[in-house]
Amino acid sequence: MKPSIFSSDYNKIIKKRKRIRRIIIFIIVLIIVILPFSGKMRNVAPKSISKMYNHFTSNLKKKNKKIHTSTTPKPTDVKKETDLNSNTSDSQSSAVSNSTAGYDVQLSNGNKIKALYEEKDNVTKFTGIYPQDSSQYFDISPSGNSIVILDKSSQHVLLLNINSNGVVQDITKKQYVSSGGTTFTEDSYLGENPSYIWTDIPTFIDDIHIAYISQVPEFYVDKTTKYVWMYNIDSKDDIYIQNISGQSIKFQKTNSGDLQVNVDGNINILGADGTIKQ
Numbered sequence: 001m002k003p004s005i006f007s008s009d010y011n012k013i014i015k016k017r018k019r020i021r022r023i024i025i026f027i028i029v030l031i032i033v034i035l036p037f038s039g040k041m042r043n044v045a046p047k048s049i050s051k052m053y054n055h056f057t058s059n060l061k062k063k064n065k066k067i068h069t070s071t072t073p074k075p076t077d078v079k080k081e082t083d084l085n086s087n088t089s090d091s092q093s094s095a096v097s098n099s100t101a102g103y104d105v106q107l108s109n110g111n112k113i114k115a116l117y118e119e120k121d122n123v124t125k126f127t128g129i130y131p132q133d134s135s136q137y138f139d140i141s142p143s144g145n146s147i148v149i150l151d152k153s154s155q156h157v158l159l160l161n162i163n164s165n166g167v168v169q170d171i172t173k174k175q176y177v178s179s180g181g182t183t184f185t186e187d188s189y190l191g192e193n194p195s196y197i198w199t200d201i202p203t204f205i206d207d208i209h210i211a212y213i214s215q216v217p218e219f220y221v222d223k224t225t226k227y228v229w230m231y232n233i234d235s236k237d238d239i240y241i242q243n244i245s246g247q248s249i250k251f252q253k254t255n256s257g258d259l260q261v262n263v264d265g266n267i268n269i270l271g272a273d274g275t276i277k278q
Contacts, residue, residue, distance in 0.1 A: 102130065103166035108154035115147050115160050124162050141204045142257070146233070148202045148210055155190060155198045157212070159233070171231060172199060173238045176216050184219055197226065203251045205259045206272045208233050211241075213249050228261060230274060239274055 102114030113136065116127045125144025129136060137150040148171075149158040159169040175185045186198050202212040210231045217240065218225055226249045228241040246263040254260050254269070258277075261268040269277040 100127075100130075103160060103168075105129075105149060105158060105160070105168055107136075107151045108156055113149075115149065117162060126160070126162060137201060139203050139210075141207045143207050145207060146204070148204065150199065150202055155186070155200070157199055157202050157210075157231075159210075171210075171233075171236070173214075173216070173229070173231075178217065178219075184216075189219070200226075201251055202231070203253070203259065205230070205270065206257060209272045211251065211259055211261075211270060213251075216240075228270065230270075241270065241274060241276070243276060244268060244270075 100116050102116040105113050105115050114130045116130055117124055118127050126140050126147040129138045135152050140147050145162045147160050156170055157172045159171045175183055177183050190198055197215045200213040202210050205211055212229050213226050214229050215226055225245050228244045230239045230241055244263055248264050250262040252260040259270040261270050
């Protein structure tokens with residue numbers, strides 16, 4: 001019932017009603033805030049909050065899973081990549097054993113390598129050795145018909161010809177007789193002086209002649225002078241090349257068919273006939 005504006009208590013009644021209204025509004029707000037956490041609503045509110053949390057975390061996991069799936073290889077993909085990376089030498093070995101022909105060559109330590117060859121346009125040529133590491137050295141003749149292999153552990157020199165059906169020839173110079181008549185044998189001398197260079201870097205000059213480096217004919221432990229020798233495949237002779245010696249000797253093939261010999265920085269040209277040009 002609205003109070004009369006002409007009543008002497010009108011202002012008091014209006015102020016009282018406003019105060020009551022404010023109290024009622026405050027109580028209603030308080031009930032709205034407190035009620036969800038009291039009584040039956042105590043279970044409803046946490047469930048709602050939990051459901052919202054689970055929904056949020058589920059969506060987050062789905063997004064993470066999608067990102068992880070797109071950026072992480074499948075186990076099979078990882079295996080393939082690992083195989084490719086770990087089988088660099090194995091794949092070469094497989095290629096050699098499955099598609100590349102080769103003659104077996106046994107080394108002094110009992111290990112075996114292959115002298116590889118291939119046939120192209122009805123012509124068979126040597127292509128290299130497998131496996132190849134720092135314990136072996138090889139060179140192929142200009143025609144590809146022969147391959148020479150140095151077994152560095154024993155300093156033995158092995159020769160194969162493409163028409164020999166895998167026959168391995170040991171062409172190592174087995175001994176040297178000095179001008180005074182003293183005989184030095186390779187195995188015996190290397191056994192006592194393992195750092196001595198009896199044979200190193202055998203290199204074809206042409207299809208018949210192989211140059212190599214040696215400390216022969218000097219047999220002084222305190223000297224490290226090196227010399228150049230040449231082996232003739234046809235005559236099986238080792239020829240000492242005079243007037244070439246030094247602490248460092250390197251071979252370099254030339255297009256002219258001769259062999260460039262770098263002796264302590266000085267360039268010499270060795271011909272297949274044994275002549276030296278400077």
